[in-house]
Amino acid sequence: MQTDITIAAAQADMRSGYLDGAPGIAASSAAWLMAAAVAFSASPSAAVWTLLVAGACIHPAGIVLARLLGAPGQHQAGNPMARLAMEGTFWMLAGILVAYGVSLVRVEWFFPAMLLAIGGRYLTFRTIYGLVMYWPLGATLCMAAVGLVFLRAPVAMSALVGGLIELGFAVVMLRSARKSAA
Numbered sequence: 001m002q003t004d005i006t007i008a009a010a011q012a013d014m015r016s017g018y019l020d021g022a023p024g025i026a027a028s029s030a031a032w033l034m035a036a037a038v039a040f041s042a043s044p045s046a047a048v049w050t051l052l053v054a055g056a057c058i059h060p061a062g063i064v065l066a067r068l069l070g071a072p073g074q075h076q077a078g079n080p081m082a083r084l085a086m087e088g089t090f091w092m093l094a095g096i097l098v099a100y101g102v103s104l105v106r107v108e109w110f111f112p113a114m115l116l117a118i119g120g121r122y123l124t125f126r127t128i129y130g131l132v133m134y135w136p137l138g139a140t141l142c143m144a145a146v147g148l149v150f151l152r153a154p155v156a157m158s159a160l161v162g163g164l165i166e167l168g169f170a171v172v173m174l175r176s177a178r179k180s181a182a
Contacts, residue, residue: 010081011130015177017066017075021129022174024062025137025166028118031055032163035111039156044107047155051114052100069174081128088128092121111158115145118162133176137169 005013018024031054039047066073075082095117103110119141125134144165148158 005076005079007080008130010079011128013076013079014081014085014129015131015180017072018062018129019066019069019071020131020173020177020180021062021125021134022170022177023065023069023071023073024058025173026170027058027061027065028055029163029166029170030061031058032159032166036156036159036163039154039159044110044155045103047159048100048103048107048110051111051159052096055096084124085128088121088124092117095120108153108155108158109149111155111162112145112148112153115141115148115158115162119145131173131176133169133173137165140165140169 014021031051034054035047035051038050063073096114099110099113099117102113119138122134122138122141125138126132141162144161148161153161
């Protein structure tokens with residue numbers, strides 16, 4: 001399918017439609033923080049399932065949050081960046097399957113494996129949104145994953161670290177989106 005939209009225009013459409021992606025990052029942070037709470041209060045395996053179930057709600061929750069914050073929560077039909085986002089989603093789902101498989105061997109590796117899958121996906125958001133801030137976000141999540149494994153961090157700590165990193169970036173990205181819109 002060919003389109004007349006330029007890359008810059010497609011990226012601008014994604015930024016305005018989804019507030020630079022900040023609501024999605026915030027929704028993801030909430031899923032991670034819920035998993036951390038479950039890990040602290042219940043069990044590691046319950047935390048794994050919490051992130052998997054809550055993770056399935058990230059995109060719709062991000063759209064709702066974007067709309068509540070005044071953005072359309074959608075992009076223009078035919079935007080080629082939407083295709084790249086979908087392709088990245090398939091790769092992320094493969095990473096989630098690997099993370100789940102790893103959790104069956106060592107449950108404490110699930111959250112670092114998820115951080116790698118999610119961090120890798122955020123790297124593609126640099127192109128989707130045209131925002132360089134997605135590289136530090138993806139890199140921070142990936143470096144945190146490696147550090148958590150080497151530190152032999154408990155499950156709850158790994159989930160908490162992921163949630164807090166995303167929360168921090170969500171705040172920065174939302175402020176940036178608001179500033180750009182003004």
